[in-house]
Amino acid sequence: MPEADRKETSAANKPKSAPQKAMEKLGLLRDIDLALHLPMRYEDETRITPIAEARSHEGEAVQCEGEVLECRIETRGRRVLLVKISDESGAELLLRFIHFYPSHQKTMAVGARIRVRGELRHGFFGREMVHPTFKAVVEGAALATALTPVYPASNGLPQAYLRRAIASGLSRADLGELLPAGVVPPTLPALRDALNFLHHPPPQARLSTLEDHSHPAWQRLKFEELLAQQISQMQAQRERALLKAPALMAKRGGLHEQLLAVLPFGLTGAQQRVSEEIAQELALPQPMHRLLQGDVGSGKTVVAALAAAVAIDAGWQCALMAPTEILAEQHFKKLVGWLEPLGLKVAWLTGSVKGKARQKMLDAAADGSAQLVIGTHAVIEDKVKFARLGLAIIDEQHRFGVAQRLALRKKLAAMDLEPHLLMMSATPIPRTLAMTYFADLAVSTIDELPPGRTPIVTKVFADSKRFNVIEKIRDEVVNKAAQVYWVCPLIEESETLDLNNATETHAELSAALDGYVVGLLHGRMTPADKAAVMAEFTAGRISVLVATTVIEVGVDVPNASLMVIEHAERFGLSQLHQLRGRVGRGAVASVCVLLYTGPLSDTGKSRLKAMAETNDGFEIARRDLDIRGPGEFMGARQSGAELLRFADLQEDSVLLQAARRLAPQLLDKHPQAARRQVERWLGAKAEFLKA
Template sequence: MTMPPDKPKSAPQKAMEKLGLVRDIDLALHLPLRYEDETRITPIAALQDNEPAQVEGVVVDCQIELRSRRQLLVRVKDESGALLLRFLHFYPSQQKQMAVGVRLRLRGEPRIGFFGREMVHPVVKVVDEGTPLAQALTPVYPASAQLPQAYLRKAVASGLARADLREILPAGVVPRGLPSLKDALTCLHHPPPSASLAALEDHSHPAWQRLKFEELLAQQLSQLQAQRERALLEAPALRPGPGGLHEQLLAALPFRLTGAQQRVAEEIAQDLARPRPMHRLLQGDVGSGKTVVAALAAAVAIDAGWQCALMAPTEILAEQHFRKLVGWLEPLGLQVAWITGSVKGKARQKMLDAAASGEARLVIGTHAVIEDKVRFAKLGLAIIDEQHRFGVAQRLALRNKLKAMDLEPHLLMMSATPIPRTLAMTYFADLDVSTIDELPPGRSPIVTKVFTESKRHDVVDKIRGAVADGAQVYWVCPLVEESEAVDLRNATETHAELSAALPGASVGLLHGRMSPGDKAAVMAQFSGGRMSVLVATTVIEVGVDVPNASLMVIEHAERFGLAQLHQLRGRVGRGAKASVCVLIYSPPLSDTGKARLKAMAETTDGFEIARRDLDIRGPGEFMGSRQSGAELLRFADLQEDAPLLVAARALAPRLLDAHPEAARRQVARWLGTKAEFLKA
């Protein structure tokens, strides 16, 4: 017997799937953007200008006017007065629908002008006298062109009725005054007329608070589970021997560690000495000295007889680490391997062999380090720099690659983008966080100045003076992927302009399309002081360390994110010279652009910059949704909902200990497969 073919899906069904509205719980959690009040009738005479309202009246006139443009004019009256309805686009059927004598219920924004009250394109419904009003506010859902509100409202109502919204959490767990989950969702989809529209729309209503608490609790439970699962795994206990590489490196460094560097290096050493995997985030402002802390951690692992891998997001940054670490460690008899996409042929094979045999005790590179062909003999520590630049899948691949002898690797992640406390409590609740909150002595303060594009010639004059005084200068041009060719041309034109304006000075150009060898040659000239001005795209954003560079110009600063601007600014002020960062913008500025440039001019504190960046962008964008491409928090707002976060954080361990099955179901309901991303 042949089965009948599957019925083709309608456009609304396809649109629903595209929005992820597949299961009943998906529909139940698809919450309104706003509400329309169809529960009351406003007398026509009481209408307020531009305030949405619903009126009811009888049609007393309906005609097409052909004066300036063809339009349908309909006049309705109630006991208090008259209202003109104006339709600029209409069908003949609409004219018939609104014939004289028909009673209409209308909803729209009234305009009160010289000729009286009117509504343009109101929502129209034909009714009888006494037709009952809606008993709840009418939800308006996030939708698409293929998904009419009426269809979506019906689908959501059905999904809400069918969804399993039984209470998972045991009695006494939910904060006082919050409704059950079922009542909360019913209220949010069908609020009673007495509900405060303001509280519903600013998400302070108790129904919203219940959803946010549930979501934050699931997120905290997921991270606590990940932390506990990792605590059951074994890792090599890495302890440096007396007089070993760790002590030799400390003695050989040409500078003394700051108190903050000593503190975090000790925290990391204590973690490495334990037989369970370290999972630590090392954060510090630009120039705070994270690389030397990473080198000390590597020395601990190598001292204990294991290998270490350090992965950086760009070849320039990886090479910066390579040069520093080779300078510190090779004199102590250590071999360092270098693996990036640009290392080819026999040279690459030699590096692969050195890593596989264990001869190379430290391997430094880019994403190439996680390629299948890269093998390690005995690798116990992975260090990921600028960890936010790597995707979840890449970080998981590195963890899996490093598994050796049934042991988990220790993992140290570094970030020069400080993470505000509320974010650390949520997105990194399963991490131990070490913070370098002190800059090394001798770093000069950076003054930030903001100029409009019309002052560009003054900036070029400033560069001329700086170069004459022996300073080195960065000029940064934005590079946006969608218009790479245009922006590359801008960088090339800027290079030509500055070369002409600075006769006798060496002006270099560095951009993403250059070969790694050419990039390295240009950077070597600039680092060695043989080049006065470097015109560059954002390939110099992180890791470049030229102490003599004391002036940076960032062109089209409004096109950069706040964290990126702060990272770029951190390339100057690395020596004893007073340093200046000039931000050039092209008006008009958006509100976001103004807020970014204001923050840059007012503070050089990376933690304050991060706090303002979070205010401007919101947590999902700030964290790149923990670089997973999937928003992990749909309802909670980390800024406004800190008290709920604190409550969820305190409750999570108690719930996991006393009610493990309830905890498992809570995570499954709210996070599903997204829980895996939190483990990376």
Template structure:
């Protein structure tokens, strides 16, 4: 190739992106890529480098900054090698000790050098001293810092000095002009730019306590901005869905829903009637329903789901019901077959354990439309499952499914112009602040009434030392003709966790209850074995069932009156409440025993106290949110990190109300400002809104 051509080729070839340094890679790992990301990376705490304290006045135990002249420095070898430097000012002397040091540090502190030193002061055998303080060589006229020094969340590859410089640069370059009209802002708050400048570099006069507890107006502005972005994103998701088309599913007089109601062996509660009407009204519209059905444990959500399915099937469409575990899916399947097959509805069953010809037969029933209702686990959304005419998708225990799984279920409606209606069910009631934030894009129906005949469950908390008393109580319950659950957190021994396991407990109870049937149920058993054990227990032929948390939801045995939860301190609050809901389903008085092994952590103690204090699922959910925070509480609702980094739902409810009102005003009167605000705050972080 001629030199000129070679030169031209080199000039036009795309240049490789420059390799990132280790600190730059660490910045990107923390999500700090844009200038606005850096500006919103706020300090964990602050160090006061705005004043020096005379050495003589410095008190033990506090972190202080002093300035003095080096009197001498030496390397000592006993009791271990260390650099010892002695400095002094007019009021006293101070010893600096460095257990790890470099020759350059020695050179930086020659005798006669003035140094500014910051660290924790303690009084040792030789007087006042600091170990590994921060040291800076200064002159008599070196100015002090004019603002508090921020300390940022960082990583091992990201030195504070580098991060401070990067954040300061991002703060300077970020476009922080006001995009919100004054009418939507709470009164008395600074601009966003002023708020961020103050939070990164507070003056010595700024009350540090107000910064640390996030009550300062600068924090209020930031939290309001974040909540507003979250509200706008939910409003946008809701409006996007309103533009989509769905089949209008209307129930005809005397149709399938009315036939099902007439055939049921019980009457619906007022709350069940109300939510059925809300769901039916949604299904009749040509826009996709996106509704959350919430109700406490045992409130009767399955029959509401069955009636919703009857509306869809009666209108000539199919319904899919997806549950997170095979055990729960099978419970639904049995009930729905019992209610719907007498009305001529074919119900298909799809699960991971059903394979070969049996599975293919079900898949064919779904594809041909012969199956009006399809019940199953994740198997329902596998690639080879094609629906003839999917009009309604029901997702039980929706917090256990990720965004991608819910999107896959919605994509099963092959007519590209239509979306299926979506009903999500949860036995973990959503606290009001969560309903207003993360679930603001959903319509929420609440069953707030238990069916008649349900008895409140008495909850007792026992230390593991009282295990023998608990086993004696089990013998009494069994003698009286009732049944018992015993729940363990592990299946077999683990060296990592010293917890009693299900197999060991099963052997212990078999020995303690001779002549009685004690079953064992856990997630690793083949599906057929699990079904056989549950059938024995449900039929009353098995008196005690030792199980892992596979029985957390869906299992309904009215004769079970005692639930023992071993190592209760290891379970989450909502999980404990779900497990407790397996008893108290009949007319007999029921007890839940929480066995714990000490010492308890503060959150473990709080969970057990909450369980003993209330049976109200809404109160449990509120306390759970308080203890765990929204990210953990919501499970897989989000895709990625929790959206709220600054606001606290427990403390900032008034700001949340203001943000809701402001979002509605912005969308209707200032759409350009709404878009600019969303772009600034969310960028690519709103993927989860699609589901």
């Protein structure tokens, strides 16, 4: 074996260090990855402040230097290392270490000169710092010439190691300008200059513009990223326009009209409008890629059923996929009730369907006799074959990973066709996000609730009022024959969290409501047991249902008029809104009680305040976006990577508009530059935007 090959093989087989593994976990694999891993804050190590003049406001650090006068361990309940230093001003500074090692004492021995940095406070013994950073220096040792970056890291990845790796990657990375002249706004710096500045800002740089990302260097990165994202979206849109899909025409007097005739209710104006939008797009020979959004209880399921009727009437199959078995079963029961009387065959496919029953369903999907297949993620398994899949409907689309959505689209690959795709969400998406994350996606919105729905009153109580809430439950059950949900955030998942789990709450309510049935529903139960409990609750034989968030979506019990959400501060805003939507589904006045345990964080206060002030899902979504930011709101984590790392869709709307205007020009006139722009900034994430 040649010497060079032997060295390469040896390097490949060498075990990776903990920092190397941690860097891989953070996705820091290429030089460009390192160059784009930006500091989350900076430390100013460019100046020494005399101890006598040292001041620091809360959260701010100051750097001092001096000679160690005293280094001793004090034991008062616990061991504390106390180090006293003094500088040329004659002033003294006490350093206090609660966690320390023998090496600390060695470095800070009496007579040593050390440089320390930390938050200064005035304690009982004068000026002091608790757990400052420190290092031994010689008198006159050089100071840093730029602000010191502090990077997002993880366990096993020291800042010093990460700084060296990033500096090395930054020097090697290909940061040449990819965009033609005139594309980048003239007020923004070159990309390499922007990155060098952000990694090593000079001492005179205004920290405020770095931390709020308003500095021109930050603006350059945001512009580049938004442009790559818009190019990718537009490219996906153009590629989809070249794809072929079955043209599904609604027939006069066909299943679509027959279903409308047998429904026990009339459609709202909004339902009629979105049904027509969907039917018009299904009739085209290009694949529909549409998001159907509407608030909790707005009637998305019947719109989906009407779309399925169009597809089936045209001679094609339809698949409907839901994230949980409870929700899938809810759909199954509704759609069977509506469609089977019209002569349609509906198949049921989830993980709990086993053996011969499962094989029967698989055969029915494969030979086309099952015109509609409803289920969970089991629908997209490789073993599931469709004879002619024309329409795929995904409910609560944000609960599925991107790879799962892509897999469903590939079910027609053998026919060189794509199924039409209808995604549904009860988490309304603000317009800016829909236009950006779903630039290639048509959006239909049901912005009207069916008549007869009573507004839900939301009340917020501290956990100290728990007894009063239980009394209110007793009144609802005994005097009004109503039904109640009590939702708990955990079920025996963590001993470290001081939470009442569902089991304890079930026992507490059972004792308080002697003579009435209190049910229990949680994620560890078998699907059959869950279904049995839900059936009892739906039939009215269970008065109070204690549950974890397995009842978050899809459950429809009109007689349930009271919802109690325990530890409401631990739920996200959209999740709280989804849970609240389980009541108020009939004509009975309904109440949602949010029980919280203090002290509340600012985020917790904002969530509970929003819930108390509005029932409007679109307003809830807007506030949720303000609280969480676009990455988390869109469920980007489910795709394994946040799609936008630097830009903020609300704050950077001017840059977004520029990127949206420039993207088609680059694709048309400079396709190579457009492709390289997407590769640099999105890499493999570009695939996610196509889902």
